[in-house]
Amino acid sequence: MNVPDHLLYTEEHEWVLIEGNIATIGITDFAQEQLDELVYVEVDTVGETLDRNEVFGTVEAIKTTSDLFMPLAGKVIEFNPELNESEGDNPTMVNEDAYGKGWIVKVELSDPDDREGLLDAAAYAKLIG
Structure with a gap:
């Protein structure tokens, strides 16, 4: 993984x-x-300021839909145009390049130093086994 x-x-x-x-x-x-192959990514929160753990969007796969939770408080300033139905409409980009071209949103952070609750790579790797 x-x-x-x-x-x-x-x-x-x-x-x-x-x-x-x-x-x-x-x-x-x-x-x-x-999730398997994504068929839709929805983000209706561009321009909104959200608190940590608020839902900022959803991803839909063939068999399920999952909420996306804001990891840090801030203002959603951009939704990846590759994924946006009104622009690129290529949700499978997340499957193809999750850590690169498949990013979902950019957020202007309320407090860039507040990283409470976030995991480093070793802790996340342990979480997923």
Whole structure:
């Protein structure tokens, strides 16, 4: 299972890349594998400021739909145009490149130093076994 060392993770299987006060967020390789082929990614929260653990979107696979939870408080500033139905409409990009081109949102963080509850790669790898 691919668990890059430079990212942080949540117990709900989102990954976070923090660069300054901007966080890029997606779902982990483990999550996309469990969901199987994604058919739809929905994010209606662009422009909204959300608290940690609030739902910021959903991913839909052939057999299930899962909520996406905000790992850190902040304002959703961008939804990946590759995944957006009105633009690129390619949700399988998450399956193909979960940690790269398959990112889901970018968030302007309320407090870039607040990383409480996030897991490092070793802790996440232990979580998923």
